[in-house]
Amino acid sequence: MEYFTLFISAVIVNNFVLTKFLGLCIFFGVSKNLNASIGMGMAVTSVMTLSSMLAWVVYNFALVPLNLTFMTTAVFVLLIASFVQLLEMIIKKQAPALYNMWGIYLLLIATNCVVLAIPLLNAESSFSFLKSVVYAVGSGLGFALAIILMASLREKLRLADVPKPLEGLGIAFILAGMLALAFTGFSGMITL
Amino acid sequence: MKNLWDIFKKGVIVENPIFVLALSLCPALAVTASAITSLTMGFSVMFVITANNVVVSLTRKLVNPKVRVPVYITSIATIVTLVQLLLQAFAPELYQALGIYLALIVVFAIILARAEVFASKNSVIPSFFDGLGMGAGFTLALLLIGCIRELLGAGSIFGIPVIGDWYDPALIMILPAGGFILIGYLVGGFKMLTEYMEEAEAKKGDA
Structure with missing residues (x-):
């Protein structure tokens, strides 16, 4: 039950994009097209899950015993960036079809705020391994949900008559605001 | 001197990082609910971007271009850790308020972008001013957002009811x-x- 509430809280109540402003660069960059946003959502979820597993191991078996927790930020950034590079190489070699579909997104998320934030939050709240994984999967799916919703809205918007100065980024921000407002309705549903 | 002023001005107005480049808007916006946190965030970013520009510019002839990105990231991460430790020691309340977003300065696209676009090609002094200008532009933009949000949302600025x-x-x-x-x-x-x-x-050009 505890894991379930954590999961729901990460997907909906504390949605990372809409309540914490994380991952906005790709959220606005890739949400112009529905297919691309689905790919991005899946890529972020998988990278986030794998990298928080890795980061959990490094944090609890290397940084904590050696008293190096002040280096967490630097270690995690390098860890995730190199891990994503490695993942890219493996996928390119082993599954070229998958690489053609999602490969470009992998590089974009190598140094992304939301991918870095989850391991940092896991370390900060000293979650157990299983809890970290649940949290990472939930946050990833929350991100996917937000970006897919946003892309569907923006595809509709293509036919709309938007005031000229607001075209592009301006209206995208206002839309995100409306979405965030809708998600505010969930706040307080689960308190951790 | 005029040249350096131009570099500084470019960051503040012409290429203002948040509104014009739309880069690195990510997590910084989360701390703009009040003016004081916006200002702290702005100054932290300004410090990191300036210090990183200087480091990158100083080492630009030593670093092999193939490994430059990891080197930049290491340098940025070190400077950010420094800022974290300083704030934790001297302003623990602000450190609490900024929370995880302070650590996330590491992945602000603008810092890496300035290192790549400007500092890796220019000498130390112009790079310093470029960082200062970009940082100041970023701070101003954050402060503007922070002030409006605090004014409308709480009726105060910097915690003082106005x-x-x-x-x-x-x-x-x-x-x-x-x-x-x-x-x-x-x-x-x-x-x-x-x-x-x-x-x-x-129009001026036509006339």
Whole structure:
């Protein structure tokens, strides 16, 4: 039950994009097209899950015993960036079809705020391994949900008559605001 | 001297990082619910970007271009850790308020972008001013957002009530939703302003 509430809280109540402003660069960059946003959502979820597993191991078996927790930020950034590079190489070699579909997104998320934030939050709240994984999967799916919703809205918007100065980024921000407002309705549903 | 001023000015107005480049808007916006946290965030970023530009510029002849990105990231991460430790020691309340967003300065696209675009090609002094200008532009943009949100959402600026009791604060401005909507209008407004300025410039050219 505890894991379930954590999961729901990460997907909906504390949605990372809409309540914490994380991952906005790709959220606005890739949400112009529905297919691309689905790919991005899946890529972020998988990278986030794998990298928080890795980061959990490094944090609890290397940084904590050696008293190096002040280096967490630097270690995690390098860890995730190199891990994503490695993942890219493996996928390119082993599954070229998958690489053609999602490969470009992998590089974009190598140094992304939301991918870095989850391991940092896991370390900060000293979650157990299983809890970290649940949290990472939930946050990833929350991100996917937000970006897919946003892309569907923006595809509709293509036919709309938007005031000229607001075209592009301006209206995208206002839309995100409306979405965030809708998600505010969930706040307080689960308190951790 | 004029040249350096131009580099500084470019960061503040012409290429203002938040409104014009739209880079690195990510996590910084989360701390703009009040003016004081915005200012702290702005200064932290300004420090990191300037220090990193200097480091990158100093080492630009030593670093093999193939490994430059990991080197930049290491340098940025070190400087950010420094800022974290300093704030934790001297301003623990602000450190608490900024929370995880302080650590996330590491992945701000603008810092890496300035290292790549400017500092890796220029000598130390112009790089220093470029960092300072970009940082100042970033701080101003954050401060503007922070002040408007705090003013409308809580009726105060820097925690000092300015409007008075008759004003019923619009809570939405402090919530993330209000932040998004406000930034949307600001981006639009800035675009209008630059277009207007360009038009005026073009008219001057004709005459």
